[in-house]
Amino acid sequence: MSIIDVNGITKVYRQYKRFPGLVGSLRSLVTRQYTEEVAVRDITFSIKEGEAVGYLGPNGAGKSTMIKMMTGILVPTSGELRVLGLTPHEARQHNSQHIGVVFGQRSQLWWDLPVRDSFDLHKYIYKLSDSTYQKNLNYYSNLLALSSFIEKPVRQLSLGQRMRVEIAMALLHDPKILFLDEPTIGLDVIAKEQIREFLRMINREKKVSIVLTTHDMKDIEEICHRMIVVNKGNMVYDGSVEQLRTTLGDQRQVIIYFREEPKVIEIPGIKLIKDEGLRKTYLFEKSDRTVFDCVNQIASEHLIEDVSIESADIDTVIRKLYRKLDEENRTNEL
Incomplete structure (x- = not known):
């Protein structure tokens, strides 16, 4: 009721x-x-x-x-x-x-x-x-x-x-x-x-x-x-x-624990969102390449201790929704 x-x-x-x-x-x-x-x-x-x-x-x-x-x-x-x-x-x-x-x-x-x-x-x-x-x-x-x-x-x-x-x-x-x-x-x-x-x-x-x-x-x-x-x-x-x-969460958060400080990672669709020394959090956008492919590429170039893959948290999903709404508002105002 x-x-x-x-x-x-x-x-x-x-x-x-x-x-x-x-x-x-x-x-x-x-x-x-x-x-x-x-x-x-x-x-x-x-x-x-x-x-x-x-x-x-x-x-x-x-x-x-x-x-x-x-x-x-x-x-x-x-x-x-x-x-x-x-x-x-x-x-x-x-x-x-x-x-x-x-x-x-x-x-x-x-x-x-x-x-x-x-x-x-x-x-x-x-x-x-x-x-x-x-x-x-x-x-x-x-x-x-x-x-x-x-x-x-x-x-x-x-x-x-x-x-x-x-x-x-x-x-x-x-x-x-x-x-x-x-x-x-x-x-x-x-x-x-x-x-x-x-x-x-x-x-x-x-x-x-x-x-x-x-x-x-x-x-x-x-x-x-x-x-x-x-x-x-x-x-x-x-x-x-x-x-x-599910609708907007086409991103993954990947936490990588490095054995030594890595160089800047430049892979399309990957963004560093938190840097805590050897512990770094990256945001992965969905693309033709899987998260595992990208992690394997990073592992081939850097010494990695551990990896944790998570769905994007609700803050990230809501921020994405707000950005999408803001873009729609700007388009409608033109």
Whole structure:
């Protein structure tokens, strides 16, 4: 069953044009001219209960606009949008009882108060019973290891601790959908892995639907089975991560461990992307020659200790997609 239905949604921002100078100011009072910018253009998709979906796109692609429409903050210009069977901006108060929202660069915590006070306020706002509140608080405190700093003021927490608190608070009222905007931004490797593991677990065990926007492709690869890619307001891809990798992943990453520093390798279709001394990573484009042929040629000219061949990682695939979209945009503008 679909928990989110988006059908032909378009969002147009209208900006009134200002004229320079005193005469221009007077003209602005009697003449209203404006420019229009399409942030989201005729997008259609649905998300099922328990699905984890990554919503991706370059800066300015319309990701945040769509999230704000799905949470009821913005009103679509046209199209039909249903979240939990209701129109979000018309039933915002009702829908807020069943969704959780985490914005990585905005906090819903009280800066000078202890973490527990922010949780208590959340209980009051969502009218949670004492038993439900205490059960969920204990559950998420244990899973996210909050007990060591739950009595500390929010301003004394590290970024990783604060993000764990934000996620716990967004889940205290048992939402059916969790919207996440850049949840791992600025976190170290360990903190990112803790957040990812937790999100995988609540999606798997509690069947919480997740809609995730991020520029960290590792988040998508480890949390989401499906991703939607948008560009300049248009949807350009909707499918699995593996399907996109198969479609665009006509590259291989080869890590070669040399016994001694090699000379510059000049073979068509091979590009050095990481140089770590005797450990070098090359990107191989598909061509008439196989990866093994190229590696054999390198081995015939240099002393090699070991070789590792991998599919291109999701970052490489997404970069390739963005470059392809950028080239198409430039061609269309000519």
